[in-house]
Amino acid sequence: xxxxxxxxxxxxxxxxxxxxxxxxxxxxxxxxxxxxxxxxxxxxxxxxxxxxxxxxxxxxxxxxxx
Numbered sequence: 001x002x003x004x005x006x007x008x009x010x011x012x013x014x015x016x017x018x019x020x021x022x023x024x025x026x027x028x029x030x031x032x033x034x035x036x037x038x039x040x041x042x043x044x045x046x047x048x049x050x051x052x053x054x055x056x057x058x059x060x061x062x063x064x065x066x
Contacts, residue, residue, distance in 0.1 A: 015041060 014038065
C-alpha cells in the first residue's frame with residue numbers, strides 16, 4: 001500500500017471530479033468501495049447545489065414579498 005501523502009493528490013483529484021461530475025474518464029475507481037464512494041460524492045454534490053439554490057431563491061422570494 002502506498003504512503004497516504006503520495007496518493008493524496010490523486011484522491012483529491014478523483015474526489016473533485018466526482019463532486020463536480022466533471023470527470024474526463026482518466027481516473028476511475030478500482031474496487032467496489034471506491035466506486036460506491038464516488039457515486040455517493042457525486043449524488044451529494046448535486047444535492048448540495050440544489051439545496052443551496054433553493055435556499056437562495058427562498059430567501060430572495062421572501063425579501064421580495066415584503
